[in-house]
Amino acid sequence: MRDSYLDEFFTFLRFASISTDDTYKEKLVECAHWLVEKLNRIGLQAQLVSTPGHPIVWAKNKHQPGRKTVMIYGHYDVQPPDPLELWDSPPFDPVLRNGYVYARGSTDNKGQILSHILGIQETIAEKGDLPVNLHLIIEGEEEIGSGSLPGFLKKHRDSLGCDIVVVSDTGMIARGVPTLSYGLRGVTACEVKVTAAKMDLHSGVFGGAVANPITALARLLATLHDANGHIAIEGFYDDVKPLEDWERDAWKKLPVDADKLILDETKAPALFGEKGYSTFERLWARPTAELNGIGGGYQGQGTKTVIASHAMAKLTFRLVPNQEGDKVLKLAHKHFEKHLPPGVTMEITDGHSGPWYLTDPHSAFGEAAQHALKEAFGTEVALIREGGSIPIVSQFRDILGVETLLLGLALHDCRAHSPNENFPLENLQNGIKMNQAILQEIGRARS
Amino acid sequence: MRDSYLDEFFTFLRFASISTDDTYKEKLVECAHWLVEKLNRIGLQAQLVSTPGHPIVWAKNKHQPGRKTVMIYGHYDVQPPDPLELWDSPPFDPVLRNGYVYARGSTDNKGQILSHILGIQETIAEKGDLPVNLHLIIEGEEEIGSGSLPGFLKKHRDSLGCDIVVVSDTGMIARGVPTLSYGLRGVTACEVKVTAAKMDLHSGVFGGAVANPITALARLLATLHDANGHIAIEGFYDDVKPLEDWERDAWKKLPVDADKLILDETKAPALFGEKGYSTFERLWARPTAELNGIGGGYQGQGTKTVIASHAMAKLTFRLVPNQEGDKVLKLAHKHFEKHLPPGVTMEITDGHSGPWYLTDPHSAFGEAAQHALKEAFGTEVALIREGGSIPIVSQFRDILGVETLLLGLALHDCRAHSPNENFPLENLQNGIKMNQAILQEIGRARS
Numbered sequence: 099m100r101d102s103y104l105d106e107f108f109t110f111l112r113f114a115s116i117s118t119d120d121t122y123k124e125k126l127v128e129c130a131h132w133l134v135e136k137l138n139r140i141g142l143q144a145q146l147v148s149t150p151g152h153p154i155v156w157a158k159n160k161h162q163p164g165r166k167t168v169m170i171y172g173h174y175d176v177q178p179p180d181p182l183e184l185w186d187s188p189p190f191d192p193v194l195r196n197g198y199v200y201a202r203g204s205t206d207n208k209g210q211i212l213s214h215i216l217g218i219q220e221t222i223a224e225k226g227d228l229p230v231n232l233h234l235i236i237e238g239e240e241e242i243g244s245g246s247l248p249g250f251l252k253k254h255r256d257s258l259g260c261d262i263v264v265v266s267d268t269g270m271i272a273r274g275v276p277t278l279s280y281g282l283r284g285v286t287a288c289e290v291k292v293t294a295a296k297m298d299l300h301s302g303v304f305g306g307a308v309a310n311p312i313t314a315l316a317r318l319l320a321t322l323h324d325a326n327g328h329i330a331i332e333g334f335y336d337d338v339k340p341l342e343d344w345e346r347d348a349w350k351k352l353p354v355d356a357d358k359l360i361l362d363e364t365k366a367p368a369l370f371g372e373k374g375y376s377t378f379e380r381l382w383a384r385p386t387a388e389l390n391g392i393g394g395g396y397q398g399q400g401t402k403t404v405i406a407s408h409a410m411a412k413l414t415f416r417l418v419p420n421q422e423g424d425k426v427l428k429l430a431h432k433h434f435e436k437h438l439p440p441g442v443t444m445e446i447t448d449g450h451s452g453p454w455y456l457t458d459p460h461s462a463f464g465e466a467a468q469h470a471l472k473e474a475f476g477t478e479v480a481l482i483r484e485g486g487s488i489p490i491v492s493q494f495r496d497i498l499g500v501e502t503l504l505l506g507l508a509l510h511d512c513r514a515h516s517p518n519e520n521f522p523l524e525n526l527q528n529g530i531k532m533n534q535a536i537l538q539e540i541g542r543a544r545s
Numbered sequence: 546m547r548d549s550y551l552d553e554f555f556t557f558l559r560f561a562s563i564s565t566d567d568t569y570k571e572k573l574v575e576c577a578h579w580l581v582e583k584l585n586r587i588g589l590q591a592q593l594v595s596t597p598g599h600p601i602v603w604a605k606n607k608h609q610p611g612r613k614t615v616m617i618y619g620h621y622d623v624q625p626p627d628p629l630e631l632w633d634s635p636p637f638d639p640v641l642r643n644g645y646v647y648a649r650g651s652t653d654n655k656g657q658i659l660s661h662i663l664g665i666q667e668t669i670a671e672k673g674d675l676p677v678n679l680h681l682i683i684e685g686e687e688e689i690g691s692g693s694l695p696g697f698l699k700k701h702r703d704s705l706g707c708d709i710v711v712v713s714d715t716g717m718i719a720r721g722v723p724t725l726s727y728g729l730r731g732v733t734a735c736e737v738k739v740t741a742a743k744m745d746l747h748s749g750v751f752g753g754a755v756a757n758p759i760t761a762l763a764r765l766l767a768t769l770h771d772a773n774g775h776i777a778i779e780g781f782y783d784d785v786k787p788l789e790d791w792e793r794d795a796w797k798k799l800p801v802d803a804d805k806l807i808l809d810e811t812k813a814p815a816l817f818g819e820k821g822y823s824t825f826e827r828l829w830a831r832p833t834a835e836l837n838g839i840g841g842g843y844q845g846q847g848t849k850t851v852i853a854s855h856a857m858a859k860l861t862f863r864l865v866p867n868q869e870g871d872k873v874l875k876l877a878h879k880h881f882e883k884h885l886p887p888g889v890t891m892e893i894t895d896g897h898s899g900p901w902y903l904t905d906p907h908s909a910f911g912e913a914a915q916h917a918l919k920e921a922f923g924t925e926v927a928l929i930r931e932g933g934s935i936p937i938v939s940q941f942r943d944i945l946g947v948e949t950l951l952l953g954l955a956l957h958d959c960r961a962h963s964p965n966e967n968f969p970l971e972n973l974q975n976g977i978k979m980n981q982a983i984l985q986e987i988g989r990a991r992s
Contacts, residue, residue, distance in 0.1 A: 295811035302933025306827035320767035364742035370888025380753035395838035441817025486749025
């Protein structure tokens with residue numbers, strides 16, 4: 099790896115490109131300009147595309163007929179660095195310690211997208227051109243929901259025509275183990291509010307004669323699961339596609355002790371999940387109903403002898419193939435209506451949905467990705483799904499009609515979104531190799 | 546009623562004397578000082594007695610041998626005003642609307658104790674002295690369990706010797722119906738905290754493999770009652786004394802439709818309570834387990850896909866004769882330990898306890914109270930119990946060896962502890978008369 103690469107990585111990291119905070123608007127523009135200059139310098143044609151939010155960087159090589167067209171996607175925006183006091187070094191003043199670069203955005207997503215940029219630079223320097231037609235799209239709103247991306251994709255749908263999308267914004271199953279993520283869970287949300295009296299009541303004066311909305315809500319929420327962690331909503335699992343045998347086998351053989359990993363990381367007193375499934379199956383292939391928040395009555399210091407007027411809970415369902423968010427919400431409504439305790443009324447507000455994603459890792463492009471990963475890392479490839487959601491992957495499918503290869507370079511202890519985020523230089527190096535290999539492999543893939 | 550009385554009431558109400566929140570410590574001291582000055586001005590000898598908590602106001606007339614000695618008790622501290630957004634006018638900026646004064650503490654207890662102060666003022670102004678020896682005790686910790694009062698009573702036990710205590714901190718069964726309360730429920734409190742991971746987790750990355758503490762808490766709290774509103778803690782009802790026949794009959798004949806009253810006042814969609822008991826029985830003679838607050842995870846706008854590290858609920862039990870708070874808490878701990886779902890740890894913090902109270906409304910002082918009430922209000926007296934707790938009543942019995950007459954002036958729709966607390970000027974007026982009558986009646990009572 100060239101010495102200048104680390105300097106460039108540090109320069110990229112010094113931009114405090116915090117998309118959620120308008121104070122940093124200019125920093126995002128500066129960061130995007132720096133990318134455009136860098137991409138033009140290495141031989142691409144790069145431009146800044148303004149959006150209602152932060153600008154999108156769009157770079158291409160000279161497209162030639164008869165070649166595959168690849169879109170590489172990444173983002174230059176980062177999460178806020180709070181809480182600052184937990185950082186060992188300033189979040190926007192990168193340092194290299196023991197082979198790891200520490201800075202906000204080092205893993206998510208600057209290190210990963212830079213490895214693609216540097217891979218492209220190497221290939222062009224060696225061979226004068228890439229083996230494929232390229233669109234490189236680096237957006238500035240990923241951490242705030244990619245609000246402008248669908249509009250951009252729709253507006254430029256014809257120019258952006260491509261055969262496959264490559265994204266490095268997911269995780270490796272373990273350090274040194276190249277990983278292809280071929281599935282993601284979806285998500286859908288709702289909020290349940292239970293009301294008894296129109297105002298808070300004195301629990302001595304009224305206690306015993308009217309329903310307590312916190313008690314009613316607790317009783318209602320307790321019906322969501324059975325004692326084995328199975329979701330008790332009627333019909334909830336009807337559309338769940340069972341795990342395929344090859345997946346179950348592959349996940350059993352992954353070189354990671356999932357149980358130990360989760361316990362070490364969370365410090366939970368024990369694992370808990372749906373009976374009859376392994377930890378990886380629970381995380382990647384089984385849906386969940388998670389209460390993300392609950393509130394009602396007095397939450398301050400000490401005691402307040404009050405019966406609250408209302409109480410609410412926020413709920414998200416993680417969805418798996420072939421569940422549909424709207425259908426799941428309808429079943430949930432029905433369940434809550436059926437189990438609502440007496441003496442209260444209920445109001446349900448539905449939130450946003452994002453679909454699950456599943457692609458075939460044994461397709462021609464999937465095989466190309468596996469070859470490239472093996473070449474870059476020199477070892478067997480892990481085929482996994484992930485438990486989280488990446489809505490843009492579904493947008494690529496819906497708007498551009500193409501599949502996405504998720505070739506993540508994030509390690510489990512990278513602390514993305516947390517203090518002391520870090521990225522190993524080893525993964526920058528391997529990422530450069532991976533970019534070169536994947537473009538080669540796609541260039542000669544059959545499909 | 547003199548014009549100045551309303552001004553003084555408003556001044557008294559403007560002190561934000563919130564005893565549970567240390568931020569307001571100085572406001573309580575200011576309020577207590579204001580009372581001392583007022584009481585000295587009307588001809589009593591008043592002083593501020595400091596305590597480990599908020600100060601106690603103690604005023605006397607000149608005691609003379611051969612007279613009955615009466616202690617009048619009240620409190621100048623108030624409940625927190627939250628939720629502020631539900632108040633039609635600011636809680637500490639009193640207003641008079643349609644004959645009602647709106648402010649936090651207007652009924653509980655500033656309006657009621659002020660009517661005694663003004664009654665005393667009138668009697669002294671008219672007659673130069675009271676017909677009894679008086680101790681007027683106004684404390685600042687009633688809303689947080691009266692922690693310093695027992696120490697004060699014990700320390701000054703000899704000086705505080707008296708024949709009877711008079712307290713106006715309870716309710717009237719209906720507007721215009723004078724009411725003697727001869728029984729109270731007790732209370733005991735605890736807080737339950739359930740923890741899974743040591744930090745908040747991404748619900749996509751970890752959801753399904755570790756317990757959700759909000760779900761676990763909901764499942765735990767749902768075990769507190771059965772579907773009929775009966776408390777499911779083993780042994781909880783063992784010590785409950787059944788209602789006597791004369792009480793059940795008297796309550797049936799009260800000039801109030803309890804069900805309609807509660808529904809009108811609370812606007813709850815239906816009544817809900819323990820099966821097999823009337824509304825008055827549920828409120829006055831049956832114990833409860835009420836969740837006063839619950840909190841965990843994200844409670845802001847929209848969605849946050851997080852699995853909280855922990856969740857907590859605040860709980861109070863209302864107790865009836867012959868239940869004991871400590872025993873009930875022990876049973877509750879046992880219940881929670883038995884029903885704690887897997888994958889989480891639990892921490893229970895016990896709060897303050899106050900015992901129930903029961904006295905004979907047909908004793909000599911009880912009869913004196915009934916005469917005074919009839920004289921002040923000009924109509925038949927209702928004999929009731931109350932659902933709330935006044936722990937100090939048991940302390941007066943235990944430490945000073947005296948019974949307490951509860952001559953409440955609170956109306957059902959006074960909204961004590963709730964937004965838009967209010968007190969009718971009519972009750973301030975009748976309270977002044979009642980104070981004058983009760984001191985007369987006690988002065989000539991046989992016992």
